Structure formats: C-alpha cells, structure tokens
Amino acid sequence: MERIETLKLNSAVIDIAGNRHIFIFPPGQKPLRSTGGVFPFSGGEPFILCAHYDRVAGSPGANDNSIAVFQLLSAAVILAQQGIDRWMIVFTDKEELKSGQSFEEQGSYTLAEKLKTWRLERAKIYNFDVCGAGNVFLFSTTTDHILKESERPNIGKLRETLSHLRAHALQTASKMNLNKFLLAPIPFSDDAGFLRAGLAAQTITVLPAEEAAQYETLLRSRPEFAKILISGIKDPSERRRLPETWRMLNNASDTHSRLTPQFFDQVVRFAVELCR
Numbered sequence: 001m002e003r004i005e006t007l008k009l010n011s012a013v014i015d016i017a018g019n020r021h022i023f024i025f026p027p028g029q030k031p032l033r034s035t036g037g038v039f040p041f042s043g044g045e046p047f048i049l050c051a052h053y054d055r056v057a058g059s060p061g062a063n064d065n066s067i068a069v070f071q072l073l074s075a076a077v078i079l080a081q082q083g084i085d086r087w088m089i090v091f092t093d094k095e096e097l098k099s100g101q102s103f104e105e106q107g108s109y110t111l112a113e114k115l116k117t118w119r120l121e122r123a124k125i126y127n128f129d130v131c132g133a134g135n136v137f138l139f140s141t142t143t144d145h146i147l148k149e150s151e152r153p154n155i156g157k158l159r160e161t162l163s164h165l166r167a168h169a170l171q172t173a174s175k176m177n178l179n180k181f182l183l184a185p186i187p188f189s190d191d192a193g194f195l196r197a198g199l200a201a202q203t204i205t206v207l208p209a210e211e212a213a214q215y216e217t218l219l220r221s222r223p224e225f226a227k228i229l230i231s232g233i234k235d236p237s238e239r240r241r242l243p244e245t246w247r248m249l250n251n252a253s254d255t256h257s258r259l260t261p262q263f264f265d266q267v268v269r270f271a272v273e274l275c276r
Contacts, residue, residue, distance in 0.1 A: 001013070001022070003070075003073060004022070004024065004073065007073060007076070007077055009024050009073070009076050009077070009080065010024065010025045010026065010027055010028070010029060010080075011023060011024045011025070012025075016107070016110050016111055016114050017107075017110035019092075019093035019094050019107035019110065019111070020093050021090055021091065021092055021093055021107065021111055022053070022090070022091040023088060023089070023090055024073075024076045024088065024089040024090075024091075025040055025088055026079065026080060026084070026085040026086075026087060027080050029041075029085075039118035039119075039120065040088070041086070041088070041120060041123070042118055042119045042120065043119045044086070044120075044122070044123075045086075045122045045123060045124060046086045046087055046088055046120070046123050046124070047086060047087040047088070047123070047124045047126065047274060047275040048087070048088050048089075048090060048115075048120070048123045048124065048125045048126070049072055049075065049087065049088070049089045049090070049126050049128065049271055049274070049275070050089075050090045050091075050092055050108070050125065050126070050127045050128065050190055050201070051065055051068035051069050051071075051072050051089075051091055051092070051127070051128045051129065052065050052091070052092045052093070052094075052095030052096070052107070052108075052129065052189070052190055053065065053066075053069050053091045053092070053093065054092075054093055054094055054095055054096050054107075055096065056096050056250040056251075058251065058252060059249070059250055059251055059252060059254045060252070060254055060255050060256070061254055062132065062254050062255050062256045062258065062259055063130050063131075063132040063133055063245070063248070063249065063254050063258060063259060064129070064130050064249045064250065064254055065095070065128075065129055065130060066132075067131060067132030067259060067264070068128040068129060068130070068131045068132070068267075069091055070264075071128065071131055071132075071264060071267045071268050071271065072089050072091070072128060072271060073089075074264075074268045075089070075268050075271035075272050076089050078268070078272050079272055079275055082272075084272070084275050084276060086275065087275040088123075090111070092107045092108055092111060092190055093107040094106060094107035095107060095108065095129075095189065095190050095193075096250070103188075103192045103193050103195075103196040104193075104196055106190065106192060106193030106196075107190075107193065108127075108190035108191075108192075108193030108194050108197075108201075109193035109194070109196050109197050110197075111193070111194075112193065112194045112197035112198070112199040113197050115199065116197070116198075116199070121198075121199060123199075124164075124165060124168070125165070125194060125199060125200065125201035125202070126165065126169070126201065126202050126203075126204060126271075126274055127189055127190045127191050127194075127201045127202065127203040127204065128203075128204050128205075128267070128271065129189040129190070129203055129204075129205050130205045130206070130245070130246070130249065131204070131205060131206050131267045132206075132258075132259040132260070132264070133206065133207070133208060133245045133258055133259055133260050134206045134207045134208035134209065134211065134212065134245065134260060134263065135180060135206060135208075135209065135260070135263040135266060136180040136181065136182060136206060136207050136208070136209050136212035137173060137178060137180065137181040137182070137204060137205075137206055137270070138181070138182050138183075138184050138186055138204070138205045138206065138207060138212065139166055139169050139170070139181065139182070139183050139184075139202065139203075139204060140184070140185065140186045140189070140191065140202065140203035140204070140205065141183050141184060141185050141226075142185045142186055142187075142188065142191065142192075142203070142229075142230060143158075143162060143191055143192075143195050143200065143201075144159075144162065145185055145226055145227065145230050146195065146230065147159055147162075147195075154198060158195070158198070158200050161200035162200045162202065165200060165201075165202040166183075166202055168274065169202055169204065169274065172270060172273045172274050173270070175273060176269060176270060176273055178266075178270075180209065180212070182207075182212055182215075182216055184215065184216065184219060185219075185226040185229055185230060186203065186205055186229075186246075187229065187246060188230075189203045189205075190203070191203045204270075206263070206267065207243050207245055208243075208245065208260070211243035211244055211245055212243070214243065215242075215243050218241055225238075225241065229242075245258070
C-alpha cells in the first residue's frame with residue numbers, strides 16, 4: 001500500500017469473504033458511493049486487470065507474483081496519465097491454494113461472486129501471472145480444456161466471452177507488433193476461481209524464448225500433456241518436462257535473479273494497450 005500511496009493512485013482495500021483485495025480505479029472514480037453502495041462501472045463492461053499478490057510460504061515470490069503487481073502498478077500510472085477511464089486493477093488475495101483446497105476457496109471465486117452482485121459480470125477480465133522472465137507472451141487455453149469437459153448451463157456464454165477476450169488480446173499483440181506469443185495451456189491461476197464462479201478470465205504469462213519453443217514442441221509431440229498439466233502433475237518425470245521457469249515457482253528458487261528487467265516494459269505496455 002505504501003507504493004500505491006507514493007504513486008498517488010486512487011485505491012481502496014475491500015474485504016470479500018475474509019480476503020483483502022486491493023482495487024485501483026481511474027482518477028475521480030469513487031470506490032463506493034456513500035448511499036446505495038453502487039460500484040464504479042456497475043452494469044458496464046470495463047477492463048479489469050488482475051494480479052495476485054499472495055505467495056507460497058517460504059518462497060520469495062519474485063516472479064509469482066510480485067513482478068506482475070509492479071507491472072500493473074506502472075500500467076495504472078500510465079492509464080491515469082493518458083486519461084483512459086474504462087478500467088480497474090485488482091490485486092487479488094489467496095490465489096495460492098494449499099493441498100486439498102478447492103477452487104471455491106480461491107480469493108478470485110468470491111471476488112467473482114461479488115463482481116456479479118455489483119453488476120460487473122460483463123467486465124473484460126485479464127489476469128497477469130508470472131510475467132517477469134522472458135519476452136514470449138503465452139495466452140492461456142487452460143479454461144478452454146476445462147470447458148470441453150463441462151456441462152454447466154452457461155457454457156456457451158463462457159466460451160463466447162473467452163473467445164472475445166482472446167481475440168482482443170491477439171489484436172493488441174498485433175497492434176504492438178509482438179511476434180512472439182503462444183496459445184497454450186498453463187498452470188492454474190486466478191482464472192480457475194473466476195471460472196468456477198461463472199466468469200471468464202484470460203490469463204497472460206510470459207516465458208523465455210527457448211523455454212517457450214521447447215514447450216510448444218512438447219505440446220505438438222504430446223497433445224495429451226495438456227490434460228496431464230490441467231489434472232495436476234504428480235509424476236516427477238512429467239514435471240521435468242515443464243518449462244524451467246515454472247519449475248522454479250512456489251519454492252526458494254523464485255528470486256529476483258531469475259527475472260529479466262529488460263522486458264518488463266513490454267508487459268506494462270501490453271496491459272495499457274488492452275484498455276484502450
């Protein structure tokens with residue numbers, strides 16, 4: 001919060017089901033009106049950019065997910081300076097689950113339920129996670145694989161929303177002349193909690209070019225690996241096939257020494273361009 005205050009951003013900490021989420025709004029937007037409790041953009045379709053700020057105990061959490069928080073803070077400053085006004089940034093609590101916990105216990109699940117009560121079910125939600133090492137963007141297709149197996153009643157709407165979110169992300173990449181990106185399944189993030197609550201979210205991450213190329217080759221040669229990843233990798237031999245960047249998460253290896261600061265601005269610009 002000190003950093004947010006130093007940057008003079010319009011923010012509010014909102015407790016939802018015991019989780020403390022940090023909201024940042026465009027200048028002039030009030031987090032809540034004193035009468036009626038009407039939330040900004042209620043009934044509209046703002047862009048909501050998310051990044052979780054919690055970390056696994058014992059991990060420095062440099063890439064998972066401190067850097068994405070700092071990147072979105074930088075994006076918030078630019079968005080405010082440029083007068084772009086249809087956005088919110090949410091730093092989410094309790095993305096990291098302990099063994100045995102369900103996605104209904106993720107902070108993003110109860111956040112999504114609250115967004116619906118605020119009439120923000122049509123918001124365009126983009127989730128940034130592990131964006132500090134490399135310059136190849138990965139647009140997650142994990143939720144696509146889940147929806148293929150789903151029988152929930154609003155599955156058609158969720159698929160349509162995901163399609164629109166991804167199309168906009170790809171258009172933004174094209175606008176920025178980014179020629180390094182990949183559509184691929186990635187480990188679960190806040191998108192899982194959002195999806196369980198009935199809201200679609202597009203997760204964005206990055207990898208070093210060599211790791212991204214190796215991962216793409218793996219998925220092409222072993223299409224079943226997507227299901228293995230989504231089901232939760234238990235076999236150590238399968239885990240070793242993951243990109244090294246992902247293997248270093250949630251443990252003491254996730255330090256600043258693995259980050260690539262020369263590419264940070266690319267993620268910041270992408271977040272800003274999404275909201276134009």
